[in-house]
Amino acid sequence: MMPARQPVKINKLLLPFFLFVQLFLWTEIGFSADEVHYSNRFLAEEPQIKIAENGTVHIRIRTTQPCSGGRAYLGIVPDVAELGYPAFRRRGVLSQPDAVTLIFEFDLTKLEREVFDLNRYIKRRGGHLNLRVLVFAERLYTIDRVFAYRRTVDDKYYKSTAIVEGPIIDCVTDTSAIISWEFDKPSFCNVEFSPGDSVIGCEKARRFEVSISGLIPSQTYTYSITWHDEDVTRSSRHYTFETAPPAGVDDPFRFAVLADGRGSYGAGERYVEGVNKRTMEALLNHIYNQDVSFITFPGDLVNGYISDPKDLEYEYRSWKRVVQPIAGRIPIYEGMGNHDITAHFFEGDREDDCIPRLGPEAAEVIFAKHFVNPLNGPIPRNPEDPPYSENVYSLDWGNSHFVMLNTNYFQKGSGKSVAHKRGDREGNLRQEQLDWLDDDLRNARDRGQKHLFVFTHEPAFPNGGHKHDAMWWNGNIPEVIEVRNKFWRILCNYGVLAAFFGDEHNFSLAKIDSTVNKDFSIPVWQIVTGGAGAPYYNHDTDVPWAHTVKSFYPLNHYCLVEVNSSDVLLKVYSAEGTLVESVKLSEE
Known part of the structure; x- marks a missing residue:
């Protein structure tokens, strides 16, 4: 057995060095104006939970904006439940000392009544409890947390260790x-x-x-x-x-793809600390019953686009709480999207007038701190740039090979104020990523992998809400089109069966071939699957490759891919479990 794998960290002894480098770089860049601070955060601090010896639970909620009241509930995840979703059973008593503070109290002795004791906490003298808080402010906010309690042999209660x-x-x-x-x-x-x-x-x-x-x-x-x-x-x-079958083995398997699960309109569970909990849970529960081997999620996990790296971590923790009942059983391979960033923002448009943070505050470093993915990605040619570690990688599963790229690496805005500053345009793939991709796909073919799949966030050929950026930018920037065409030629050269994208909050299926570009002699499927909860987009029918789009669906969904030796079947399901589309990719 191997020892514990260490989380990605920046050595604290080197922190002054990183801060000096960042200060030097931004001085060199020439920004002297004050930054504009953006935050999506509603809580001013983490909920403060205390347990008195008599079993009274005190919960303090402090918010960043005035609120008019709220509700709090305690429950458990029943041992008999297959998945780890809580069942709530007690409501707390509210007091509100000021406009931004809510205090709730619960009596654990009432929760320990025999009629409620599904998990035998009376005999076990405690266990994990699930807390849900609803706060009434300018909209309804939902907050979910977990804590644990312990009751001693002389019936004194205290807060104990919890996962x-x-x-x-x-x-x-x-x-x-x-x-x-x-x-x-x-x-x-x-x-x-x-x-x-x-x-x-x-x-x-x-x-x-x-x-x-x-x-x-x-x-x-x-x-x-x-x-x-x-x-x-x-x-x-x-x-x-x-576990996976050995590489090259033709055992049948299934995998699912979905993206863009960030918060949406409608409040409540549609926006839980940066995540559309309601839609994500519906899709993941359906995926769980499809007997998939793994899930890929190419970007826009959370709302992001925020100033403070700690706020991005706060939203990533929310995402992990939402997916955990499934992710404890089925591996999820995450990628980065344009919303998964923390940046320096300046006067102007939030998405246009921003530049990436560096060192330990870089979006890529924060991402690697919170997600566990393969470590076989490229190395930046400039050592001052963020790492590709765990945001660009590849893996084998049976007879197939899978690659995750990052089209939002070192992302900056497109505004004139930042045009000549360090950072990459949204939808870009640096040559170092393209070279790594070429080598990776070549090696996969040399090993005899039968099917190749590529994943990233920004569509190469947008047709549902993002023709103004992604890898197209309305066709007005020659270098963007050049990078996209290099990328697609690599896919063609190695016979990639399908490339999956997010960003556009809908499903579309297009066969990109020589009618789009004469160099694309081997057709490759483009599959956009950005329907995991972000606000929907309609179809763009005026793009040059509109004739290649075989199917379009604007609502929440996920993709299920069935691999059976040489056959590959794509199925698309709505959030309600309805089959929306079914296409045999390998025959087409």
Whole structure:
């Protein structure tokens, strides 16, 4: 077994160096005007949860804007539930000392009544509780958190150690996997998994990324996290996952693709700390019942476009809370989108007049801190630029090969005020990414991988809301078109079956061939699947490749791809579970 994989961190001893470099670079760039601060954050601080010895729970909510009241509920994730969704059972008593502070109180002795005790917390003397807070402000805000309590043998209550993030399964191969999770305070713990009845011990910490090796291909495993809470051993729920078949093996499998799950209009669960929880859960639950091996999510996880890197982390934590019931069992491979950024903003348009942050505040560094993906991406040619680590990568699954690119790397706005400043235009692929892609696809073909799939956020041939940017920019910028054509020629050269994109909040299927560009002699499917919850877009029918679009659907959806030896079938399902489209990609 391998030791715990360490989270991506910047050495604290080097932090002054990074800050000096950033200050020097921005002085060199020439910005002297004050920045405009953008934040999506509603909470002024994390909910403060305290438990008195008599079992009274005190919860303080402080907001960034005046609110007129709210509701709070406590519940549990029932042990009998297949997925980890809470069932709420008690409502708190509200007091409001001022316009930006809400205080709720609960009585744990009432929650421990026999009629409510599905998880046997009376006998176990405590366990995890789920908190939901609804706050009435300029719109309805929803806040979800987890904490745990403990009752001593003499019936005194206190707040105990809880898993507040995860566990999440990632980077599943034919012989290995990575499990990550986070406690609310440092703890010693173990990962237990079977078959094999193996235990991996972990040193005291809050956040863990534990690598497991020596696994058997195409095998189902069960795992859980255990830790000591005073004189009691606590355990997480039990989760299962399945390892990949060996590379090149023709075993049939399925994978799902969806993107753009950021918050939307409608408030409540449609906007939960930067995420459209309602739509994401509906889609992921349907995906769970499709027996998929993994999920890819090429960008726009959250609303983003914010000044403070901590605010972006706040939204990423919300995203992970939303996906965890599925992500604890099925690996999700995330990519970056244009909204997944933190930046310096200046007077003008929020998306146009911004430049990327550097060093430990770079969007790519924040992304790698929160998500666990393969580490085999390219290395920036300029060492001062952000890393590609975990935002550009590739992997094999059976007879197929998968590549995640970053068309929002080092992203800056397109406004005139930042035109000559460092950073890349939205939709760009640097030559270092293109060279890496060429090598990666060549190696995959040399290994005999039968089907090649590529994923990134910005569509190469937009046709549903983003013709003004993506990899087209209304056709007005020759260098943009040159990069796009280089990219697509690589896909053609290696016979990539399909390239998946987000950004446009709809589904479209187009066959890009020599009628678009004579160099595209081998047709490649472009599949846009940005329907995971962001506000919808209509179809653009006036783009030069409109004739290649075979199908369009403007509402929430996901793509299911079935690979069976030489056959590849694409199915598209709505959020209600209706089959919207079905196309045999390999025959077409």
